[in-house]
Amino acid sequence: MIIYGLTTCPICQKARKALDANRAGVQFRDVRSEPLNPEELAELIYEFGDKLVDRTSHDWRGLSDWLKHSEAEDQIAAQPKVMARPVIRNGDKLYLGWDEAVQATLLTD
Known part of the structure; x- marks a missing residue:
């Protein structure tokens, strides 16, 4: 299992x-x-689409207007902190976030 996120992110720390x-x-x-x-x-974008970008973050709001209107790949490549997190890879399955459904699935496997 791999957790993709930020070491400073409180939700990533909980997960x-x-x-x-x-x-x-x-x-x-x-x-x-x-x-x-x-x-x-590309794999994460295919799985989650635009949900992979956290448009509520201060980092996303700080992007240039050009980047805000670019594809999700460009936004995350330019500023990795705008990626919604955590993304969790469990074998061949991917999960986005750390809500109750994800916790129930991953903590009972």
């Missing part, structure tokens, strides 16, 4: 703590220090 307590071998990847490569980003 990481809960998953570490319930599973062995959970990896964490900070997308700011180790950005997604084009293939990884």
Whole structure:
């Protein structure tokens, strides 16, 4: 299992703590220090579409107007912090966020 997020993100920290307590071998990847490569980003965009961009964040609001109207890939490539998080890869399944449904699925597997 891999968690993609930011080490400073409180939601990512909660997800990481809960998953570490319930599973062995959970990896964490900070997308700011180790950005997604084009293939990884394309896979996430295919799975989640525009939901992958957090348009409520201060970082997104700080993007140039040109970037705000660009594709999600361009926005995340330019500013990884605008990626909605966490993204969790469990085998071949991907999950976005850390809501009750995701927790129920991943903490009971």
